[in-house]
Amino acid sequence: MRFLAKKLTSICTLYVIIFANLSSAIAGSDYVILPGDDAQEKIQEALILAEPGDQIELGAGVFKLTDGLSLDVDNVTLIGQGMYKTVLSFKGQKSGSEGLLVTSDQVVLKDFAVEDTKGDAVKIKGVDGIAMIRLRAEWTDGPKPTNGAYGLYPVQSKNVYIDGCVAIGASDAGIYVGQSDKIIVRNSRGEYNVAGLEIENSFNADVFDNVLTHNTGGLLVFDLPNLPQQGGHNVRFFRNKSIDNDTPNFAPEGNIVGIVPRGTGMIVMANENVEIFDNEFSGNDTMNIAVASYVDDFDDETYEPTPKKIHIHNNIFGKSGQKPDTGEFGTIVHETVGTPVPDIVWDGVLPLMDYIFFGQADEDKLAIHDNKHLAGVRPFGNANMIMHVIAPIFHKAKFDILPYQKSYPSLPEVEVIIRGRPAAELMN
Amino acid sequence: MFSRVFLQLVATACLFVGVSSSVWAETAINDELLMAKKPAKKLxxxxxxxxxxxxxxxxxxISYELNNPLFTDYSLKYRFIYIPRNAGGAPYDETDVLAFPVGSVLGKTFAYPNDFRSPDKDIRFIETRLLIHKQSGWKAYPYVWNDAQTEAKLKVAGKRKSIPVIWKDGTQSSIDYAVPNMNQCKGCHVTSNKKLAPIGPKIRNLNRDHSSGDAVFQNQVSYLRDIGFIQGGPKQPSKMPRVPEPLNVESGSLFKRARSYLDGNCAHCHAPGRPADTSGLYLNYEEKREVHWGVNKHPVAAGRGAGGLRVDIKPGQPEKSILFYRMKSTDPGIMMPELGRSTVHLEGVDLIGKFITELK
Structure with missing residues (x-):
């Protein structure tokens, strides 16, 4: 009920925004395109012929599209009448592995929806400056493995700004920022995705005031091997709500995100310098936060699979970890740390020499302090998974939080500059 | 074969005319229009x-051919290159795409015979794509042919065409042919610094006999050098790099032919600095690191393209290899390459299947 009420308020707010925009958007557009039979050609032609500085406006209604759209002109604004009014529907898509692809710098995408693409909904590749404002990416038939992988998908980009967006039904991540630098994701919502919001192989990201609910996992920060950019670091997650994530994992098999257990508030995998504070985690069936090493074998000498300097403080943890997922990851969590699962679980995996002799270096250790654990479950568990795998009879999880009660200096705020000014100014 | 032979003969004839004395023909090429900021409306x-x-x-x-062409729904392709007189040529380069000078035009006409049982008869041109090297860099323009075959018009936003064909086995179907829009051209034809550029004309792809029908003229690179389109480099074809023709068993080992096929069909995106380098899968011919050309490599963002499989290439097991799975699909959310294909390249699938089976 509480959630329904919230959804209603957010929809109401949206309508206010839409009406505010209707008046302002009409004036000054260089192209105005309305739904109709030739919409595919009209939109694509505008996206090609636009000059830097142009605004392309999409009218209200459903645009039925058969092929992926793409934009490769710098400094163009593509604007609709609102994320529930202007809908680019790709239900009949015949080609293109995404709905909209942007490969140019300083682009602003605003106030429209991209629905039912065969692959990703909106992909941004290799740009400096991209703002996605009040966009909706959705697969309208609910969670299905045949849905596209990513909703909003900036990759290999710099100055990435996502604000007020909604992503629903992605078979990988609703909002996914990969191999990028200088990132803000705020005021956005992810529902019924495998991963609600994921930051992968990225540097300098601020993720705040987002709501992730009814996904398989809410927030993910991963670092993977064998990629052009790796060594993810300096990522802050604050004032987010990752609550009631309860959708069974529906990722197509073979995808790394397939490991996420149903009902995970957050997973930190590999990465260095991740600060997690002032968030709310609750109602997550398997666990609130997992901190883990990269799990697959890899062939990459430069890759660092162990998470370092992960700093978790001042969060609120509600009731979670009551019904762990029965998949591989969920089972091992439940077998090692028991049910109910502690609020913060570390897999305890270190390079073997460190594991046996030295332990993790002090300056890299997990730091945990000043969190509120409301449900009375154990605040922390070290799953000690290496022992669980090599000698199960000697395996014992550790629940002592004292060795981790330390702190790191706060990470700096991330500044995203688009069109020469702080990206938040592009909201209106 | 008739039209090809004819085309070649005319090309050669014109060349001799051009080289000898007459300039009547060459003045008719509108260099000014080719270099103009805006493209012409008609080819x-x-x-x-x-x-x-x-x-x-x-x-x-001048028409030319490649050793490892991209598969495009079984369409026939007629490639040609034009370099204005006094523009110079491309310096010989062992590895990279040849740097043709400003003023150059690379063209490719996509065509289908009515009936693949007689592939040289009743050939319909579908589109002619031009890559024009202007002062501001390479530009790509697709020109779509009318049904009467009298006129090809610029279509910046691309076009879909249903093309009825009769296949080699006599069965009939329609190809849902997609003329790419200008951005889609760039989707493949893009360099690491985001500039548009040609893909095919590398020495290793051009190093083959310049033939026409039954008549073999001479090595294609030597020929292009003789007319000044390529400058420098070794005289003997055997001293120049060459990739084998993927589907010609006499052209090289299975391994090399398969890598040549993947190079021609995938590496325009799957190579360092290219559009799909986000995946870390590099299928360019030079890539030596096994994990990067797919062996036991986990996907990153393949989504349902992974098809429930765990690695791109599982040695010995094509059916457990994502790469093979995606070549066999025609679903836009799964298939590879993403563009230019609505049918399965059976011969290519067969080649890559054998290649993976033999891998250890």
Missing amino acids: ADYGLFLDEAARQPMTRV
Whole structure:
């Protein structure tokens, strides 16, 4: 009920925004395109012929599209009448592995929806400056493995700004920022995705005031091997709500995100310098936060699979970890740390020499302090998974939080500059 | 074969005419229009061909072929290159795409025979794509042919065409042919610094006999050098790099032919600095690191393209290899390459299947 009420308020707010925009958007557009039979050609032609500085406006209604759209002109604004009014529907898509692809710098995408693409909904590749404002990416038939992988998908980009967006039904991540630098994701919502919001192989990201609910996992920060950019670091997650994530994992098999257990508030995998504070985690069936090493074998000498300097403080943890997922990851969590699962679980995996002799270096250790654990479950568990795998009879999880009660200096705020000014100014 | 032979003969004839004395033909190519900021509305405006049907190329418009061409729904492809007189040529380069000078035009006409049982008869041109090297860099323009085959018009936003064909086995179907829009051209034809560029004309792809029908003229690179389109480099073809023809078993080992196929069909995106380098899967011919050309490599963002499989290439097991799975699909959310294909390349699938089976 509480959630329904919230959804209603957010929809109401949206309508206010839409009406505010209707008046302002009409004036000054260089192209105005309305739904109709030739919409595919009209939109694509505008996206090609636009000059830097142009605004392309999409009218209200459903645009039925058969092929992926793409934009490769710098400094163009593509604007609709609102994320529930202007809908680019790709239900009949015949080609293109995404709905909209942007490969140019300083682009602003605003106030429209991209629905039912065969692959990703909106992909941004290799740009400096991209703002996605009040966009909706959705697969309208609910969670299905045949849905596209990513909703909003900036990759290999710099100055990435996502604000007020909604992503629903992605078979990988609703909002996914990969191999990028200088990132803000705020005021956005992810529902019924495998991963609600994921930051992968990225540097300098601020993720705040987002709501992730009814996904398989809410927030993910991963670092993977064998990629052009790796060594993810300096990522802050604050004032987010990752609550009631309860959708069974529906990722197509073979995808790394397939490991996420149903009902995970957050997973930190590999990465260095991740600060997690002032968030709310609750109602997550398997666990609130997992901190883990990269799990697959890899062939990459430069890759660092162990998470370092992960700093978790001042969060609120509600009731979670009551019904762990029965998949591989969920089972091992439940077998090692028991049910109910502690609020913060570390897999305890270190390079073997460190594991046996030295332990993790002090300056890299997990730091945990000043969190509120409301449900009375154990605040922390070290799953000690290496022992669980090599000698199960000697395996014992550790629940002592004292060795981790330390702190790191706060990470700096991330500044995203688009069109020469702080990206938040592009909201209106 | 008739039209090809004819095309070649005319090209050669025109060349000799051009080289000897007459300049009547070459003045007809509209270099000014080719270099203009805006593209011409009609292909014929450039004057690259003698006739309105673009079967007879002008002087200095030279046809050529590649060792490992991209598969595009079994379409026939007629490639040609034009370099204006006094523009110079491309310096010989062992590895990279040849740097043709400003003023150059690379063209490719996509065509289908009515009936693949007689592939040289009743050939319909579908589109002619031009890559023009302007002062501001390479530009790509697709020109779509009308049904009467009298006129090809610029379509910046691309176009879908249903093309009825009769296949080699006599069965009939329609190809849902997609003419790419200008951005889609760039989707493949893009360099690491985001500039548009040609893909095919590398020495290793051009190093083959320049033939026409039964007549073999000479090595294609040597020929292009003789006419000044390529400058420098070793005289003997055997001293120049060459990739084998993927589907010609006499052309090289299975391994090399498969890597050549993947190079021609995938590496325009799957190579360092190219559009799909986000995946870390590099299928360019030079890539030596096994994990990077797919062996036991986990996907990153393949989504349902992974098809429930765990690695790109599982040695010995094509059916457990994502790469093989995606080649066999025609679903836009799964298939590879993403563009230019609505049918399965059976011969390519067969080649890559054998290749993976043999891998250890």
